[in-house]
Amino acid sequence: xxxxxxxxxxxxxxxxxxxxxxxxxxxxxxxxxxxxxxxxxxxxxxxxxxxxxxxxxxxxxxxxxxxxxxxxxxxxxxxxxxxxxxxxxxxxxxxxxxxxxxxxxxxxxxxxxxxxxxxxxxxxxxxxxxxxxxxxxxxxxxxxxxxxxxxxxxxxxxxxxxxxxxxxxxxxxxxxxxxxxxxxxxxxxxxxxxxxxxxxxxxxxxxxxxxxxxxxxxxxxxxxx
Numbered sequence: 001x002x003x004x005x006x007x008x009x010x011x012x013x014x015x016x017x018x019x020x021x022x023x024x025x026x027x028x029x030x031x032x033x034x035x036x037x038x039x040x041x042x043x044x045x046x047x048x049x050x051x052x053x054x055x056x057x058x059x060x061x062x063x064x065x066x067x068x069x070x071x072x073x074x075x076x077x078x079x080x081x082x083x084x085x086x087x088x089x090x091x092x093x094x095x096x097x098x099x100x101x102x103x104x105x106x107x108x109x110x111x112x113x114x115x116x117x118x119x120x121x122x123x124x125x126x127x128x129x130x131x132x133x134x135x136x137x138x139x140x141x142x143x144x145x146x147x148x149x150x151x152x153x154x155x156x157x158x159x160x161x162x163x164x165x166x167x168x169x170x171x172x173x174x175x176x177x178x179x180x181x182x183x184x185x186x187x188x189x190x191x192x193x194x195x196x197x198x199x200x201x202x203x204x205x206x207x208x209x210x211x212x213x214x215x216x217x218x219x220x221x222x223x224x225x
Contacts, residue, residue: 001071001102001160001167002145004029004112007036008096008122016122017096017177019048026050032070038129038143039094041181049129051093055144056132057082063132063140072128072144074170074192078185083144086128092181092188093143095125100169101205102159113159114205118198124177126170126192145169146192154197171195 007030014020021037030036032054040047054066059081069082078087099116100123117123129143150156150168157166170192172180180191 001147002100002125002169003070004031004101005095005125006030006098006101006114008098010037012098012122013037013048013096017046017048017094017124019046021048021050023050032066037096038127039096039124039177039181040092040129041178046178046181049093049141051129051141051143054142055082055086055128055130056140056142057130058085058132060132063134066142069142069144071147071167071169073167074146074148074189077128077146083128086130086144087185087188090183090185090188091129092183093127093129094172094177094180095127095143095145097123097125099123100125102156103161104159104204105162106158110161111204112206113202115155115200115202118201121174123200124172124174124180126172126180126188148192148194150194153194155200155202156194158202168194171199 007026010020010024017039019039026036027034030053035050035052037048038051040049052066054070056063056065072083077083099114101112103110104113126146127143132140147167150166153168156168160166
């Protein structure tokens with residue numbers, strides 16, 4: 001599971017993925033309910049879009065489902081009501097991240113650890129996007145990160161509470177971004193795999209201080225795709 005990550009900043013996003021978001025005032029340390037950049041594709045190529053971290057399905061009454069839908073289990077994503085529309089419509093996205101954060105309990109208490117690319121480059125996380133319209137007609141773009149079982153993964157099995165199933169985000173290989181964005185559902189399944197442990201480095205990084213997390217700030221996200 002991943003409920004906290006560091007979105008890639010605009011200059012690094014442009015250098016790594018060839019796209020740039022229309023704004024740069026998104027949080028450096030993101031949680032569900034906040035708007036951050038994702039990479040999507042259409043017939044004209046890749047684009048960056050601002051989307052709320054946590055999927056809001058089309059049938060949502062109040063647009064608050066992001067509280068529970070920031071991760072989607074790959075094993076059931078095509079069946080769950082919150083995610084199956086996006087999966088069937090092939091609404092893939094890539095979530096650019098300079099790091100993801102997970103709790104490690106090896107000291108006997110939860111300590112936040114930072115997991116980032118060993119080469120210093122942004123990570124490309126597999127995700128799904130969705131569009132929701134409010135009763136007033138306002139559009140909101142949102143996304144979820146896909147996860148896989150990590151009970152046997154040398155790195156990701158170190159995280160989460162003892163006794164819990166270990167889960168991991170999906171790190172796409174650098175050359176597989178376009179393959180993911182243009183995949184069929186069957187092809188997408190084949191890309192939801194564990195990553196080479198050598199691709200990341202990890203270290204403790206406790207939060208500097210507690211603070212109130214900002215509310216949803218995506219605004220009107222009808223981006224025409």
